[in-house]
Amino acid sequence: MLTFQILANGLVLGGLYACIASGFSLVWGVLNVINILHGSIIVLGGYLAFFAHAKLGIHPFLSILVAAPLFYAAGYVLQRTLINRMIAAPVLLTLSLTFGLDLMAQNGMLLAFTADFRTLIIEPPLGVLALGPVVIPIDRLLAMLLALALTGLLYLLLSRSRIGRAVVAVRMDREAAALMGVSVKRIYAVTFGLGAMMAGVSGTLLAMIYPISPLTGTVYLGKAFVVCVLGGLGSVPGAMVGGIALGIVESFGALWFGPENAATLSFLLLIVVLLVKPTGLLGRKGYE
Amino acid sequence: QDVIRIGAPLPITGPLSPEAVKQQRGYDLWAETANRAGGVQVGGKRMKVEIVYVDYQSNTPRAVQAAEKLITQDKVNFLFSPFGSGAAKAASSVSEKYQVPTIAATASSAQVYDQGYKYLFGTFTPNDTLTEPLSDMVKKQAAGVQRVAILARNDLFPLAIAQEMEKSAKKRGMNVVYFEKYAIGTLDHASALSQIKSQAPHWIFATGYTNDLILMRKQMGDLKIEAPVVTMVAAPAYQEWIDGTGKLAENVSSAAWWHPAVRYKGKDLFGTTENYVKLFQAKYKAIPDYAEASASAAGAIFQLAIEKAGTIDKQKVRDALASMNEMTFWGPVKFGPTGQINSLEPPVFQIQKGKPLVLHPQSIRQGELQLGIK
Amino acid sequence: MTTLLQLSGVSRHFGGLKAVSSLDLSVDRGEVIGLIGPNGAGKTTLINLITGVHPATAGTVRFAGEDVTRQQPWQAARRGIARTFQIVQPFPEMTVLENVTAAALFAGGLAYGERAEAAALEHLQFVGLADVAGKRASTLTLAMRKRLELAKGLAMNPKLLLLDEVNAGLHSTEIDHALALIRAIAARGVTILIIEHLMKVVLNLCSRIVVLHHGELIASGDPQSIVRDPRVVQAYLGRRYADASH
Amino acid sequence: MPTGVDAYWLRLGTTMLMYGVLAMSWNFIGGMAGYPSFASAAFFGLGAYAGAVAQKYGLPMVVAWSLAGAVAALFAAALGFALLRLRGHYFAIASLVVAEVLREIVNSATNLTGGGMGLNIPVPQMASIADQARFFYYAMLGVAVLAFGAVLVTQRSRLGFGLRCIQQNESAADMLGVNTTLYKVNAFILSGVFVGVAGAVYASWVHYIEPPDVFDVLYSIKPIVMVLLGGAGTLFGPLIGAALFLSLEELVWRNYLSVHTGVLGLLIVLLVLFLPKGILAFRLRRT
Amino acid sequence: MLLIRNLHAGYGDVPVLWGVDLKVEHGDIACLVGSNGAGKTTLLRALSGLLPPNSGSIVFEGRELAGAEPERILGAGIAHVPEGRRLFSAMSVRDNLLMGAYLRRDGAHAIGRDLERMYGLFPILRERQAQDAGTLSGGEQQMCAVARGLMSAPRLLVIDELSLGLAPAVVDQLCDALRRLNQEGLTLLVVEQDVATALELAQHAFVMDTGRVTRSGSSETLRNDPAIREAYLGAI
Numbered sequence A: 001m002l003t004f005q006i007l008a009n010g011l012v013l014g015g016l017y018a019c020i021a022s023g024f025s026l027v028w029g030v031l032n033v034i035n036i037l038h039g040s041i042i043v044l045g046g047y048l049a050f051f052a053h054a055k056l057g058i059h060p061f062l063s064i065l066v067a068a069p070l071f072y073a074a075g076y077v078l079q080r081t082l083i084n085r086m087i088a089a090p091v092l093l094t095l096s097l098t099f100g101l102d103l104m105a106q107n108g109m110l111l112a113f114t115a116d117f118r119t120l121i122i123e124p125p126l127g128v129l130a131l132g133p134v135v136i137p138i139d140r141l142l143a144m145l146l147a148l149a150l151t152g153l154l155y156l157l158l159s160r161s162r163i164g165r166a167v168v169a170v171r172m173d174r175e176a177a178a179l180m181g182v183s184v185k186r187i188y189a190v191t192f193g194l195g196a197m198m199a200g201v202s203g204t205l206l207a208m209i210y211p212i213s214p215l216t217g218t219v220y221l222g223k224a225f226v227v228c229v230l231g232g233l234g235s236v237p238g239a240m241v242g243g244i245a246l247g248i249v250e251s252f253g254a255l256w257f258g259p260e261n262a263a264t265l266s267f268l269l270l271i272v273v274l275l276v277k278p279t280g281l282l283g284r285k286g287y288e
Numbered sequence B: 001q002d003v004i005r006i007g008a009p010l011p012i013t014g015p016l017s018p019e020a021v022k023q024q025r026g027y028d029l030w031a032e033t034a035n036r037a038g039g040v041q042v043g044g045k046r047m048k049v050e051i052v053y054v055d056y057q058s059n060t061p062r063a064v065q066a067a068e069k070l071i072t073q074d075k076v077n078f079l080f081s082p083f084g085s086g087a088a089k090a091a092s093s094v095s096e097k098y099q100v101p102t103i104a105a106t107a108s109s110a111q112v113y114d115q116g117y118k119y120l121f122g123t124f125t126p127n128d129t130l131t132e133p134l135s136d137m138v139k140k141q142a143a144g145v146q147r148v149a150i151l152a153r154n155d156l157f158p159l160a161i162a163q164e165m166e167k168s169a170k171k172r173g174m175n176v177v178y179f180e181k182y183a184i185g186t187l188d189h190a191s192a193l194s195q196i197k198s199q200a201p202h203w204i205f206a207t208g209y210t211n212d213l214i215l216m217r218k219q220m221g222d223l224k225i226e227a228p229v230v231t232m233v234a235a236p237a238y239q240e241w242i243d244g245t246g247k248l249a250e251n252v253s254s255a256a257w258w259h260p261a262v263r264y265k266g267k268d269l270f271g272t273t274e275n276y277v278k279l280f281q282a283k284y285k286a287i288p289d290y291a292e293a294s295a296s297a298a299g300a301i302f303q304l305a306i307e308k309a310g311t312i313d314k315q316k317v318r319d320a321l322a323s324m325n326e327m328t329f330w331g332p333v334k335f336g337p338t339g340q341i342n343s344l345e346p347p348v349f350q351i352q353k354g355k356p357l358v359l360h361p362q363s364i365r366q367g368e369l370q371l372g373i374k
Numbered sequence C: 001m002t003t004l005l006q007l008s009g010v011s012r013h014f015g016g017l018k019a020v021s022s023l024d025l026s027v028d029r030g031e032v033i034g035l036i037g038p039n040g041a042g043k044t045t046l047i048n049l050i051t052g053v054h055p056a057t058a059g060t061v062r063f064a065g066e067d068v069t070r071q072q073p074w075q076a077a078r079r080g081i082a083r084t085f086q087i088v089q090p091f092p093e094m095t096v097l098e099n100v101t102a103a104a105l106f107a108g109g110l111a112y113g114e115r116a117e118a119a120a121l122e123h124l125q126f127v128g129l130a131d132v133a134g135k136r137a138s139t140l141t142l143a144m145r146k147r148l149e150l151a152k153g154l155a156m157n158p159k160l161l162l163l164d165e166v167n168a169g170l171h172s173t174e175i176d177h178a179l180a181l182i183r184a185i186a187a188r189g190v191t192i193l194i195i196e197h198l199m200k201v202v203l204n205l206c207s208r209i210v211v212l213h214h215g216e217l218i219a220s221g222d223p224q225s226i227v228r229d230p231r232v233v234q235a236y237l238g239r240r241y242a243d244a245s246h
Numbered sequence D: 001m002p003t004g005v006d007a008y009w010l011r012l013g014t015t016m017l018m019y020g021v022l023a024m025s026w027n028f029i030g031g032m033a034g035y036p037s038f039a040s041a042a043f044f045g046l047g048a049y050a051g052a053v054a055q056k057y058g059l060p061m062v063v064a065w066s067l068a069g070a071v072a073a074l075f076a077a078a079l080g081f082a083l084l085r086l087r088g089h090y091f092a093i094a095s096l097v098v099a100e101v102l103r104e105i106v107n108s109a110t111n112l113t114g115g116g117m118g119l120n121i122p123v124p125q126m127a128s129i130a131d132q133a134r135f136f137y138y139a140m141l142g143v144a145v146l147a148f149g150a151v152l153v154t155q156r157s158r159l160g161f162g163l164r165c166i167q168q169n170e171s172a173a174d175m176l177g178v179n180t181t182l183y184k185v186n187a188f189i190l191s192g193v194f195v196g197v198a199g200a201v202y203a204s205w206v207h208y209i210e211p212p213d214v215f216d217v218l219y220s221i222k223p224i225v226m227v228l229l230g231g232a233g234t235l236f237g238p239l240i241g242a243a244l245f246l247s248l249e250e251l252v253w254r255n256y257l258s259v260h261t262g263v264l265g266l267l268i269v270l271l272v273l274f275l276p277k278g279i280l281a282f283r284l285r286r287t
Numbered sequence E: 001m002l003l004i005r006n007l008h009a010g011y012g013d014v015p016v017l018w019g020v021d022l023k024v025e026h027g028d029i030a031c032l033v034g035s036n037g038a039g040k041t042t043l044l045r046a047l048s049g050l051l052p053p054n055s056g057s058i059v060f061e062g063r064e065l066a067g068a069e070p071e072r073i074l075g076a077g078i079a080h081v082p083e084g085r086r087l088f089s090a091m092s093v094r095d096n097l098l099m100g101a102y103l104r105r106d107g108a109h110a111i112g113r114d115l116e117r118m119y120g121l122f123p124i125l126r127e128r129q130a131q132d133a134g135t136l137s138g139g140e141q142q143m144c145a146v147a148r149g150l151m152s153a154p155r156l157l158v159i160d161e162l163s164l165g166l167a168p169a170v171v172d173q174l175c176d177a178l179r180r181l182n183q184e185g186l187t188l189l190v191v192e193q194d195v196a197t198a199l200e201l202a203q204h205a206f207v208m209d210t211g212r213v214t215r216s217g218s219s220e221t222l223r224n225d226p227a228i229r230e231a232y233l234g235a236i
């Protein structure tokens, strides 16, 4: 019975991980930018949900409607004005750039929101879904489902649409994409916007579950790294598979080897997966 | 020189930054109160106090570096230790080296004081003074409690407390059916909690920082975990935790070195505990918790020592500290041979109807231990 | 004459695609042999098999009597098998001279130092790139890069030189120079396997031509018989040669 | 030079040299071979703990340091054979994760390492505080000189040349007879050994280490930023970058209490935007 | 249709084009020949906007395009098949072709029809349509690149190194196909090293030498010019 409960825990957790990672993976895979800022954007999404709820009484599920366009626009503008200046730069340079931006963001949030932990309490609570002895908290379940739905939408957008193809083309060969009439700068900004949107939205969802503080971003960022490499860079389904795999491994790892070893175990898993399949679970060549 | 300078390395940025805010509030309240009264009486004159803050970015070696900078560059007269036992211990070698009297406001581990240093003093009693009275109370008032589950953050202080708890429980013949650590930065306790649930413990004892324990308490609720006694250290001492868990806070017990409900009549500048709480509330619109009060106490204790020594000479102030035996708003202050305070009786409390009520010590008791959580 | 390279039953599959299937081929020392065939016939794949880039799905490769089927590319290079890349592979941010020096150093067996550089410069002079020796490889035109590939191949001091379309992108007059160059290399005793779609090159250089189609050998023989072979005309050469042979 | 300088400056100098070692070491694998390694923190922490544990069991300090170097080198060799098969980002993340794994292992090996309680290293018996500070300054200087020497020798050798080839185009290098695996592993070992020693010296110097401190991911990130600031692939770049970065960090740290991380972030952003090739490139362009 | 006047361009401080003049008429097939390093590729890159020219003018159907973004130039009707193919290596052949049609607004149906036409032109591409373009053989890649250029339905198609890496039979087929397309109204500017083939395909030819167009005229005239024969056709 415990096994089923743990499996349920793992699946739900995995869904959240997938959501945390999908935007990160997109930006990394397509723009070749390791966006250290990602974790802080998630936290900002959390603050948005928190204040919308505390000040205006808006339910976090509704704040998504505001968060999505807002973060998309912010990401778009950030890329256009700053990061696009480094468009062809080696990955370590853009990494330094977003590292610097993240230091600023963290410091800014610390000043604006203080280091206190904020918690968003929904009244009345959503309760739990009981499947026999297995219980699943509904807030997490909904957040997970919504996260997966969004990730799925993102996948459809990328794989089926013209713009999606352009995004991939830009990743492969910037100059050739320009020759096809793709406005490379716009695509970069769109992609970064999408990544920021996914981060912001996952932040609003996570706000129902986790206490929010300016510094929790680092933890999300760490998970995003692992998920996205595990699943394969630049692959949205990869982020989904990687997220769920990580959630399940952590949950059973905590059961079998003690919670303090769960993270270590997932790291070892990551290394083993990479040694067997050097491009991650669903990754393809060409995205290194 | 007519200003007393005290150095305070704080983790203003990095993962410990919430703690820095608390420390700073406590120190500032003391300095402000002292200065408003004209300063500290040193021999024949009054000297203002100034606290020199440095950020050590939650990074222990940087804390050591900060302490060294404060002493050698900023020429501070005295020092407050950096946050927590680890950093306090690491930095104590510097203050010892330069013979600067130092008070640690947040270091409880005995190892910090065991080093044979002469310039280090601390306002926290050892960790077992938190778990012992609690265990006594549970043993006495809830005889059925046999099975104990302990879940600790794998970090210096939370782990040390958990280990003390294990000892205290075993000493009283209880059965520790689960003892696990969770990693720093854990985002999900569901697995550990599911396992605890399957053990059906009578007493769940968890340690961690505010965010850990908000998350854990929420997940306990989600997984419908119940037990006659649930104790969490140290988060329930913070209003943030009570706000963050809402109804789930009910009947969670905890222990800390100090509580705003304690009642002492001190000889220090704050006088009574009530007065301290009132001043704190006036300035910060919040109730002080033990970490904030300890920081203020550290200042008040320096002041008492300086006034008694009648000088800011480091050697003399150190001797005054070593021989101190005074009542303060924080409680009776007397340092043991290692420099760690040994005169305090830390209160046990429980959240009831959204408010913390003191259960122990007897003299300031406000309520009875309630069993079961909602 | 002794056999230098011997392929027996060599295959290479990519998923369901048989890029090379049970191929037998032997190359004698000192031979200049041409390998032609339609696009996608498996010519480049064959080179990749010989040099250890792709492991063979089946069959064995023997070089100078030794079984080298499972060798790594760098081992092939040190054994004396040099190749040029159809899709050129320079070290883009290094100078042309450094590019060739690397070949002289790691495969050519020269010690690090000025000797290797001097040797490299000689090879550059030989292929006519001496005046761009100091330029970064990324600034070369495509045809120059192909010649850089050739210089690298030479600097490796090979016994067997595998040329994959080194002359593509040259106009006819330039090809005449290139032919002279390759002849000079052959005259030094280097065995050469040459892939080229420019019939002028293969017809002029090779003593023997083998034709690959769908991964299989469909013809082998002297140049004259090959251009007249109807299967080759049909599969590869097309109209112009069909007209010509009538 | 450091006689009569006050302890604070000595400490700063020692820190700079330490990061100089880290940055120069990263240059072997990251700058020369082009593999974006984030393993510095792993080597550093491993060296620190190897040295500290050895000292705990009574080995003389300098012996313990050498041992730490050897442990780091062996570890790098083993790790290199496994991880260097990965390309680009995959390698980067796998190497990043190694430090995390080591940290948790050290955390759980309580008997040997003290776990989360940290580990105290015996303070060397020396005449005065100043002597002690000077001693560690010179020790770190020694490690830095060794690392610099290694960079110098490598850059002018077959190994360095081969690494540059690998960085430019690995499959082409392979085809030219460069035993790429061996070369990369060698670079990785070089990038580990001095960091390991520096970690051990650091442990003796601060005489208290704990896992989150010595396996801090910033030990992996900062050296990279330093190398980029100074100019990747250059001889002095890493050193100049380390000095520049730490000076900036120190300056803003001292002058801006609550916004110094933000100011530092801003400076990094500006440097990356306006001097993407590093400070050395700036100088070259002007002369 | 296309008029290039006094065009200067280069890489960094190194000038490569020293004032190129060139004119292509509507419905023409023009070819550009020249030695290695003459600047042919550079000219085409300047034309398609990949390399902003330093000075000079490029007028296409009356519009000045010098210095415009590649996007606008393609939008104006000029497609460029670049040297070295530049396929999207981890995308399927089919997606590569569809990328060619990125700017087209005439609907999925028309694009689908053109896709079929490309498969008709190069049957091997149909067989390989789901394969990653990066794993194609050299010649297959060249076919894919030409087809991708055609997919944008340009009015002027510019091809760098037309026959590079193609089997002789394929070159013939390709030339036939280009002639057909030309009859249907496509104008072509082709860089080709095989001067004989080039002159056979084209109606007009331009000869480039060290950054300038030094000769131009009808293919017929140039073919019979002894200097050209000696410099570019070599011994047969």
Ligand SMILES: Nc1ncnc2c1ncn2[C@@H]1O[C@H](COP(=O)(O)OP(=O)(O)OP(=O)(O)O)[C@@H](O)[C@H]1O
Pocket (backbone or CB within 6 Å): C014, C017, C019, C037, C038, C039, C040, C041, C042, C043, C044, C045, C046, C086, E128, E131, E135, E136, E137, E138, E139, E140, E165
């Ligand atoms: N990695 C791979 N994955 C899948 N198919 C491949 C791969 N490499 C090559 N192929 C296929 O194998 C076949 C043979 O390719 P190869 O490159 O050997 O042809 P080639 O004879 O050199 O042709 P060309 O003259 O056009 O260069 C081609 O159809 C190609 O698409």
Ligand SMILES: Nc1ncnc2c1ncn2[C@@H]1O[C@H](COP(=O)(O)OP(=O)(O)OP(=O)(O)O)[C@@H](O)[C@H]1O
Pocket (backbone or CB within 6 Å): C138, C139, C140, C141, C142, C143, C144, C169, E011, E014, E016, E034, E035, E036, E037, E038, E039, E040, E041, E042, E043
């Ligand atoms: N990226 C670059 N940076 C600097 N110089 C370059 C660059 N690309 C080309 N060149 C130089 O520009 C000149 C012209 O090159 P271009 O590629 O235009 O010649 P081409 O006529 O196309 O030659 P080919 O027939 O060999 O393709 C050459 O001297 C070349 O070295």
Ligand SMILES: [Mg+2]
Pocket (backbone or CB within 6 Å): C043, C044, C045, C086, E137, E138, E139
């Ligand atoms: Mg080929």
Ligand SMILES: [Mg+2]
Pocket (backbone or CB within 6 Å): C141, C142, E040, E041, E042, E083, E160
């Ligand atoms: Mg060209």
